Each structure stands twice: as structure tokens, then as C-alpha cells.
Amino acid sequence: MPKITIKVDKEKCLGCGSCFTTAPEIFAIDVDGKAKVLLYETDDQSLIEKAKMSRDMCPNGAIEITEL
Numbered sequence: 001m002p003k004i005t006i007k008v009d010k011e012k013c014l015g016c017g018s019c020f021t022t023a024p025e026i027f028a029i030d031v032d033g034k035a036k037v038l039l040y041e042t043d044d045q046s047l048i049e050k051a052k053m054s055r056d057m058c059p060n061g062a063i064e065i066t067e068l
Contacts, residue, residue: 003043003068006051008035012062019063023050035062 006026008019013034019027020035026047030036042048055063 001043001045002048003041004048004051005041005066005068006037006039007064007066008037009062009064010034012060014060014062016059018057018059019054022054022057023047026051027054041068 008027010032015029015033015035017029017035020029026037026039026042027035028038039047042051051063051065055061055065
């Protein structure tokens with residue numbers, strides 16, 4: 001089963017909240033108004049799909065997913 005790691009580039013993040021709306025199990029909004037990662041690594045297929053959807057929806061490409 002594939003495993004991924006998830007990161008948010010705070011410099012690119014606009015704080016629009018699309019990632020949090022799509023995957024609240026993975027992302028939250030930090031005190032600075034930008035996204036933060038709650039789940040840095042997962043092999044859960046449904047969460048991998050949500051993480052990838054969040055990455056694809058991010059208007060500034062701030063979400064980075066690495067497959068392990």
C-alpha cells in the first residue's frame with residue numbers, strides 16, 4: 001500500500017481554506033491564518049485521495065505531497 005508525506009509551503013499559502021474544507025482530518029488553519037498540516041504521513045487510501053484533491057485545489061500550489 002502506498003504511503004505519502006504532506007507539507008504546506010507557508011510562503012506560498014494564501015490562507016484560502018480550500019484544503020481545510022476538503023480534508024479537515026489533514027489540514028487546519030494556523031494562528032497566522034495559513035494552512036497547517038495535522039497529519040504529516042499516511043497510508044490510508046481515502047486520506048491520500050483527500051490530500052491529493054486538496055493539493056490540486058490549492059490556488060497557489062502550496063501543498064506538497066511526496067510518495068514514499
